[in-house]
Structure formats: structure tokens, C-alpha cells
Amino acid sequence: MLRIAVLDDFQAVAADFADWSRLPGEAEVVGFADHLDDEDAVAARLAGFDVVVAMRERTPFPRSLLERLPELRLLVTTGARNAAIDVAAAADCGVTVCGTGAHPTGPVELTWALILAVARHVPTEDAGVRAGGWQRTVGTDLAGATLGVVGLGRLGTRVARIGQAFGMDVVAWSHNLTDERAAEAGVRRVERDELLATADVVTLHLVLSERTRGLVGRDELARMKPTAILVNTSRGPIVDEAALVEALHEGRIGGAGLDVYDREPLPVDSPLRNAQRTVLTPHLGYVTRDTYTVFYREVVEDVAAFLRGEPVRVIAPA
Structure with a gap:
């Protein structure tokens, strides 16, 4: 048998x-x-x-x-x-x-679920309503904000198009991205540091490799706006997890939506489980x-x- x-x-x-x-x-x-x-x-x-x-x-x-x-x-x-x-x-x-x-559409849709959940504090407000509360937070508008897409491939391009539908200014960067390729997707190519410094939402859509591992570390997080949201639905090790926890704890970025982690399933004692201003999902992008x-x-x-x-x-x- x-x-x-x-x-x-x-x-x-x-x-x-x-x-x-x-x-x-x-x-x-x-x-x-x-x-x-x-x-x-x-x-x-x-x-x-x-x-x-x-x-x-x-x-x-x-x-x-x-x-x-x-x-x-x-x-x-x-x-x-x-x-x-x-x-x-x-x-x-x-x-x-x-x-x-x-x-192909599942990770794209979850990316936007995370962006919206962080921007409008959906988990916090849901918990508040269930506990008998009402209106505890003030949300962030996406229309008129800047979406920074790191990795303008098949998935990143779909994410960019939805950002445009929300009325966002969409910029993009990746190692091999050209001005022509960005223009084909209807977005502007910028250098990585400019994207990090100007984007209100930074979303990652890269394949994990030696040159993308740890791509977003302490220096990169420090360049982001203190109100900016980081979203990762690609692979956990693209982001320095310890540096992200530190930035969230110290209030140096506005929040994070994460579907991927260094270790999966996420360890029970991971500090991310207690990090403020986060929405965490268990690698549901393709599920x-x-x-x-x-x-x-x-x-x-x-x-x-x-x-x-x-x-x-x-x-x-x-």
C-alpha cells in the first residue's frame, strides 16, 4: 500500500x-x-x-x-x-x-486586510465593543497617504493597484526595479531610503534571499515616519524581528501588520505576541x-x- x-x-x-x-x-x-x-x-x-x-x-x-x-x-x-x-x-x-x-490573490487581499486593520485599529475596537466600550481610537486615512511597495513583482503590482484605488500616492523600490517597469505599473520608482522616509504604509513583497534577509533592520526602521505602518506578508526574516519589537515598544513606528515570522508557528513566548499597535495573523496569506x-x-x-x-x-x- x-x-x-x-x-x-x-x-x-x-x-x-x-x-x-x-x-x-x-x-x-x-x-x-x-x-x-x-x-x-x-x-x-x-x-x-x-x-x-x-x-x-x-x-x-x-x-x-x-x-x-x-x-x-x-x-x-x-x-x-x-x-x-x-x-x-x-x-x-x-x-x-x-x-x-x-x-495569486490571497496574499494581496490579506495585505490589505492587515493595512486596514492596523490603520483603523480594528482588533482594539472589536475587543472594546465586546467588552462594553465604545470608540477608543482615532484611525488613519489612506486616501492622500503614500504607499511604499518594496518589491514590485506579481503580488506587489496588485497591491499597488489597490492602493491607487484608495487614492494613495504609490511609490516602489526593489533592487532591480527600473523607472520603466514602475511606470508600467502606474507608480513612481524611488530609492529605498526615500521610500522608507516618505511612506505612510510600507509593504513588503520580496522573495527571501541572501540580499533580502534582514533588509529592514534598525537603520531602516529608524528612517520610517513615527506614524508609519509596516506590513509583511512575504517572509519573516526580511525584517529584523528584534529591531521591529524594539521600534514598536519605543513608539518609533506607528504599527505593524505581520503574517510571517522568523519561526513558524510563532513561539508562545515571542515578544511580538505582546507588542502594541500590531495585528498578527498566522501566515494566512495563501490560506x-x-x-x-x-x-x-x-x-x-x-x-x-x-x-x-x-x-x-x-x-x-x-
Whole structure:
């Protein structure tokens, strides 16, 4: 019998978003609704599985782990890439790595949910109403304010367009952004320091890499307006988390909306959990019905194609 492990199925919905009965032959699909950080625990859990389905980059698969899973034949990641998988090591271990497509609008929509929630103090006012209170804060207008988009790619461009619909002045920066590319998106390219100094909302839409890790640190936070909002729906390590907590604690920025963190799930003792003027979500950017439909439907397609000896959406070593 083929044994398939589905990792980080927090909502226990993997079985609902695809027809696993389409797989040829008899298969046992086991979903795990909890997350394991310890490599020994992960190795013990996955022993005996032929196929593992990884949810994005939550569970790392370094060489040391892959070498402890001799029965593993196929590793499927949701999404088209996964920096947490050592693809070269997988190839050395005889493990095929495949990906899936995605639905692009979820992270964009959550970005705006966070911007609006921070700007209008939605969690604070919601809690106040439930506790019998009324009108405790004064919100920030977005119309006429400046939106700074760091990373004007597929997602950043969508975020920029919505900012324009709110009547915001939209500026953008990234390492390779040109004036022409910015103009195509209807925004102005500015240098990073100018964006940080002038934006009322700074939103990050970059891939995590060596040159983006720690991109927003103490110096960058110090350049921001004391009323500015920082939003990160990309990857936690793009922001120096300790520096952000310090800036929030000292009131040096206006607030933050965060969907991603250095460690996920966010540790119980993380100081971010008690940080003022923040809205925190548990990496929900991609967690939508349409995205999960694409993820799990294509996971089943990947497994079926692999069993036929014709793997699809293969992620090859760089």
C-alpha cells in the first residue's frame, strides 16, 4: 500500500480539497494537524511513508533528514518552489521533488486586510465593543497617504493597484526595479531610503534571499515616519524581528501588520505576541479556499503522474 503523509494540515482539510481516490491502487493518506520542529521527531513521524506532501516552507527537508527517510520516493511541495527543501540532496537520495501551482490573490487581499486593520485599529475596537466600550481610537486615512511597495513583482503590482484605488500616492523600490517597469505599473520608482522616509504604509513583497534577509533592520526602521505602518506578508526574516519589537515598544513606528515570522508557528513566548499597535495573523496569506483547491488538486495530480512513471512539475536541482 502506498503511504502518503500530508504535513501541517492545520485545519484538517486536505482530504476535502481534492479527490484522493483518483490515485491508482490502494493508498493511505495521513494528515498531520500539528507542526514538528525537531528533526528527530520529524524523521520518526515520516518513517515508512513513500510520499510526503509539504505545506510551503514550514517543514525543512535538509540532507540530514532526507538521508533518514530511505522509503521516501516523492516529496511534493505546495507552490512552485520551496527554499526549505534541499533539492540536490533529494536527488542524491533518489527522491523526486514536485511542486504545484497557486492562486495569486490571497496574499494581496490579506495585505490589505492587515493595512486596514492596523490603520483603523480594528482588533482594539472589536475587543472594546465586546467588552462594553465604545470608540477608543482615532484611525488613519489612506486616501492622500503614500504607499511604499518594496518589491514590485506579481503580488506587489496588485497591491499597488489597490492602493491607487484608495487614492494613495504609490511609490516602489526593489533592487532591480527600473523607472520603466514602475511606470508600467502606474507608480513612481524611488530609492529605498526615500521610500522608507516618505511612506505612510510600507509593504513588503520580496522573495527571501541572501540580499533580502534582514533588509529592514534598525537603520531602516529608524528612517520610517513615527506614524508609519509596516506590513509583511512575504517572509519573516526580511525584517529584523528584534529591531521591529524594539521600534514598536519605543513608539518609533506607528504599527505593524505581520503574517510571517522568523519561526513558524510563532513561539508562545515571542515578544511580538505582546507588542502594541500590531495585528498578527498566522501566515494566512495563501490560506484560502481557491488556493487550497489548486494546491491539493495538483498534489494528487503530481502523485498520480509519478506513479505512472511520468512525473510533472518536477523541481530540479539548481
